[in-house]
Structures are given as structure tokens and as C-alpha cells.
Amino acid sequence: MPFEPVEIGNIIVPNRFMRSATWEGMCEEDGKPTPKLPVLYRKLAEGGTGLIVTGYTYIHPRGKQMIGTLGAWSDHLVPFLAQVADAVHKVGGSIFSQLMHAGAQTSQRATGDAPIGPSPVPSPFYSGIPEKMSAEQIKSTVLDFAGAAARIKAAGFDGVQLHGAHGYLINQFLSPMTNRRDDNYGGSARNRFRFLEEVVSAIRSDVGDDFPLTVKLSGSDNLEGGIRIDDAVESAVRLEELGIDAIEVSAGTSGSGDGVPVRKRINSLDREGYNAVYSIRIKEKVNVPVILVGGLRSFSLIERLLEEGYADMFALSRPLIREPDLVNIWRDNPSHRATCISCNLCFRPGMKEGGIYCVVEKKLAERKEPDKGSQN
Numbered sequence: 001m002p003f004e005p006v007e008i009g010n011i012i013v014p015n016r017f018m019r020s021a022t023w024e025g026m027c028e029e030d031g032k033p034t035p036k037l038p039v040l041y042r043k044l045a046e047g048g049t050g051l052i053v054t055g056y057t058y059i060h061p062r063g064k065q066m067i068g069t070l071g072a073w074s075d076h077l078v079p080f081l082a083q084v085a086d087a088v089h090k091v092g093g094s095i096f097s098q099l100m101h102a103g104a105q106t107s108q109r110a111t112g113d114a115p116i117g118p119s120p121v122p123s124p125f126y127s128g129i130p131e132k133m134s135a136e137q138i139k140s141t142v143l144d145f146a147g148a149a150a151r152i153k154a155a156g157f158d159g160v161q162l163h164g165a166h167g168y169l170i171n172q173f174l175s176p177m178t179n180r181r182d183d184n185y186g187g188s189a190r191n192r193f194r195f196l197e198e199v200v201s202a203i204r205s206d207v208g209d210d211f212p213l214t215v216k217l218s219g220s221d222n223l224e225g226g227i228r229i230d231d232a233v234e235s236a237v238r239l240e241e242l243g244i245d246a247i248e249v250s251a252g253t254s255g256s257g258d259g260v261p262v263r264k265r266i267n268s269l270d271r272e273g274y275n276a277v278y279s280i281r282i283k284e285k286v287n288v289p290v291i292l293v294g295g296l297r298s299f300s301l302i303e304r305l306l307e308e309g310y311a312d313m314f315a316l317s318r319p320l321i322r323e324p325d326l327v328n329i330w331r332d333n334p335s336h337r338a339t340c341i342s343c344n345l346c347f348r349p350g351m352k353e354g355g356i357y358c359v360v361e362k363k364l365a366e367r368k369e370p371d372k373g374s375q376n
């Protein structure tokens with residue numbers, strides 16, 4: 001049953017629903033959260049979401065991608081991160097931070113510096129050619145991940161998720177398409193996994209074994225020459241051996257055409273749960289909880305995917321932007337279908353208005369209250 005608890009490391013999540021990492025655009029230039037962010041997370045926790053994952057949180061200024069992103073790259077941010085964690089704990093929720101370095105998937109305009117990556121190969125969808133990371137840069141970036149995880153722990157968060165999917169730096173190392181190195185970090189699958197392995201080990205030695213550490217992985221890059229499901233299964237097995245506490249399964253990069261991570265037009269049951277083909281393959285080989293994300297809109301499908309062993313938990317992004325209390329709604333009315341129409345218009349206010357919201361919901365509300373607008 002989706003309303004039964006599940007363990008992730010040493011924490012018990014009261015149900016099988018997770019808020020998948022969702023960039024909110026609600027932070028200042030240096031990554032400090034604005035007051036909007038804890039309010040949003042509190043709403044999600046009150047709305048029944050068992051575990052919240054923050055939007056991607058940059059571990060070094062050079063790894064930042066979008067404006068308004070949460071930061072964990074410097075000690076001065078810890079008290080502000082603590083306010084975010086406190087807001088969730090006060091209402092009984094749990095929160096992880098998703099740690100991310102964008103690697104080649106950013107620009108000089110966003111970071112003030114040239115993008116870096118495993119090899120000087122542009123990522124699909126991004127025109128710039130990244131600077132090839134030196135062995136020194138690899139080592140210092142591994143330490144940046146560990147430093148950020150330690151800050152997240154010091155701020156009182158319940159755990160960490162590494163962003164190993166969607167074409168960001170960890171994914172760039174894993175993928176044969178973007179990793180053309182001929183040293184210990186490239187070539188064989190074992191070598192391409194080494195950067196992630198070193199990040200996991202460095203984090204573990206800083207935060208200890210009992211702090212939940214999870215990874216979001218791409219089951220496939222959905223790109224010719226990129227990661228395929230067999231590679232992802234191999235990575236998942238290795239991650240479990242390294243002591244990872246759960247794996248979220250997504251797929252695709254922004255350059256993957258119809259196979260992007262945030263697919264549009266999820267308007268029928270057969271378009272829902274579009275990464276289940278990958279999560280089942282990973283679930284067959286690991287014992288830690290497997291979390292499925294991507295186009296989940298109907299409780300009946302989630303129930304079936306759980307029963308049939310496709311995943312242990314279910315992560316939602318856009319449905320919770322439109323209905324932050326969706327999990328409570330499903331508890332009371334399982335036949336409700338999430339009202340999100342998967343139009344992706346919510347990205348825009350994140351870039352232009354200081355934070356994401358459901359544009360469709362806002363338009364509907366304005367239509368219902370025409371007088372309110374005319375008073376301004």
C-alpha cells in the first residue's frame with residue numbers, strides 16, 4: 001500500500017510519496033533561501049508528502065546553473081539552510097537536499113566562469129565546449145560535494161540526494177558520450193563510475209554511515225551513444241555495495257527530444273510513469289528502496305506499480321507544484337487524478353518572478369476572481 005511506511009537508511013518515511021527535486025527559483029544570488037522556500041516546503045509536508053527533496057543545490061559557484069538556486073557551497077549558508085530544515089521538522093516532515101554540480105550544462109553567463117566537464121565535449125542542448133577537468137579539479141570537486149553534504153547535515157537536514165541524472169556533472173562522468181577521458185576516470189564503465197564512487201566515499205567519511213545518502217540516476221540518457229539501462233543497473237549495484245540508502249530512477253537530458261526528464265502531455269494512463277521500464281530493471285538487482293519519478297498522475301497506477309514491483313516509492317514534481325496537498329487528497333480520494341496538465345509553464349515564473357508556481361492554477365483563480373485584478 002502506498003500509505004505504508006518505508007525505511008531510507010535510519011529514517012522512516014511515513015508513506016511512499018516523495019517530492020522529487022524541483023528547482024524553485026526562490027533563492028538569492030549566493031544561494032541563500034528567500035522566505036518563500038520554507039513556506040513552500042512546510043506546505044508540502046503538511047500536504048502529506050512523506051519525504052521532500054529540495055531543488056538542486058549547488059556545491060560550488062562554478063556548478064550553478066539557474067538563477068534563484070539553493071546553495072550549500074559555503075559555511076555562511078548553514079544558518080539559512082537550518083531555517084529551511086526547521087520549517088519542515090516543525091510540522092513533522094522530513095527533508096533531503098539534492099546536491100548538484102552542473103558541469104558542462106551551464107554557461108559563463110550563469111557562473112562567471114567557463115563550464116567544466118570530464119572532456120571537452122559539448123552536452124546536447126548546450127553549445128559551449130567545457131574545459132576538461134584536471135585530476136586536481138576532480139579531487140577538489142569531490143571535496144566540494146563532501147563539504148556541501150557536511151553543511152547539509154550541520155543544518156539539520158535528514159539526508160542528501162546526489163544528482164547523478166539529467167546530464168549534470170556526475171551523469172557526464174558516467175556517460176560514454178560526454179566522458180572521453182583516457183585516464184582512471186574514463187574508458188571502461190568501471191572508470192566512468194570512479195568520480196561518483198569518490199564522491200560517495202568522501203561524503204561518507206565526512207557525514208558518517210548513519211546519515212542517509214541517496215542518488216538520482218538516469219536509467220538511460222535517451223540519446224544515441226549515452227548511458228543505457230544495462231550501464232545504469234551496473235551503477236545501481238555498485239552504489240548499493242558502497243552503502244547508498246535509496247536510488248531514484250529518472251531518465252534523459254534536456255537534449256533527449258521526446259525522452260527528456262520533464263515530459264509534456266501526460267494526458268493518458270499509458271503516458272504516465274514513463275520511467276517505470278527502467279526502475280523495474282534496477283529494482284530487480286538491488287535491495288535498497290527504488291524510487292520512480294516521471295509522469296505519475298494516478299493513484300491507481302502507483303498502487304499497481306508498487307504491487308507489481310516496479311518501485312518502492314514514487315516521486316512527484318509538477319503535480320505537487322499545482323497541488324501541494326496531493327498526497328492528502330489521494331489518501332481521502334484515491335480516484336482523483338492529479339490536475340497538473342504537464343505544460344511546463346511553471347519554469348517561467350521561477351526565472352522571472354522570484355519563484356515557480358502553477359501558471360494554469362493562477363489563471364483559473366484570476367478568472368474566478370475578476371474584481372481582484374482590477375483593484376491593482
Ligand SMILES: Cc1cc2nc3c(=O)[nH]c(=O)nc-3n(C[C@H](O)[C@H](O)[C@H](O)COP(=O)(O)O)c2cc1C
Nearest residue numbers: 020021022023055056261262293294295316317318
Ligand atoms: C520546475 C521544475 C524544476 C525541476 N528541477 C529539478 C531539480 O532541481 N533536480 C532534479 O533532479 N529534477 C528536477 N526536475 C525534474 C523533476 O524532478 C522530475 O524528474 C520531472 O519533472 C518528472 O516528474 P513529474 O512528471 O512528476 O514532474 C524539475 C522539474 C520541474 C518541472
Ligand code: SF4
Nearest residue numbers: 340341343344346358
Ligand atoms: S504550470 Fe501547472 S499545470 Fe503546467 S506543468 Fe506546471 S504545475 Fe503542471
